[in-house]
Amino acid sequence: MINLEWYRSFIAVYQSRTMTSAADILCLTQPAVSQHINALESVLGTKLFDRMPRKMAPTEEGKVLYTRVVESINILESTTNEYHQERTNPKSIIKIGTPNEFFFEKILGCLDVINCIYRISFVSSESLLEKLENGKIDVAITTKKESYNKRIEYKKIFTEDFVLVQSTKSGSSLKEFTDNNKEQPSEALLLQQNWISYDTELPIIRSYWRDAFRSRPAITPIVTIPNLHTIAKAVEIDKGVSILPSYICQNAIDAGRLEVVNASKNTVSSNDIFISYRKEDLKNKDIALFEEALFNKARGA
């Protein structure tokens, strides 16, 4: 039966090259380490060290074994240390439900502000409130504020602006067809485009259409992709046009891969994003710190 202590002794002897110094490192006596090495060699049926004058020289088998086990033993030791640390000095856990894309752009960068453990789940807006109320998440990032619910605290942290984008590789720039400096293409022209949408309900496009044309878009998207980053990529390679939050596609715009077709701020629709949590957590200092960090990050501070 293998004893993992034998491997600790093996690694200590391998690294220090003498049993005596290995014993010092392990806080054992030299004979104990000697017995470990002998026991390991006996079980494995191979010699791991050549006993040289004043030093232990690893054999080829010893070198191979060291390479194969050192990482595993180190992981075991660090896992033990971490577990002990967590038991003696437990960190609080914040469970966050958020849209995938918002997490990547705005939350990921501020996780290290608080020394706690995060559990992230990407959930739809519809189920966020329910998960918040039944304790499956502690913080929700949502675009809807259901003010009738008195148990949930909402705070606006960000306003996302939407832009109509097309690929700079596109043969015909929609900007060139803009009518009489209206700063956005005509509805008729837009209806002729290949549209890429988040889903068939056209959640963002519908909102944009309402603001820009006071009507509903008669559009059948050529492709629906339930991820805003992937939609941006699809537009970049000229699979179609779409309407996206500016923070999702700003890098591609700056790099010249995407072109904003509407330039007037009057015709750009927008949406508020809220952080929400249970009112009983109003005095939770970790959540308060997280909210502050997110608030600053969302505003680019």
Add this chain to the structure above:
DNA sequence: CGTCGTGTTCGTTTTGAGAC
């Protein structure tokens, strides 16, 4: 369920031998 005896494991101390 608690106590006792026995065997096993794993460590220490002591000692000896060999190399420098």
Add this chain to the structure above:
DNA sequence: GTCTCAAAACGAACACGACG
């Protein structure tokens, strides 16, 4: 003489079964 490894003797801790 000093340093190192190995072997022998010994002790503490523990597991386990028998017994009252």
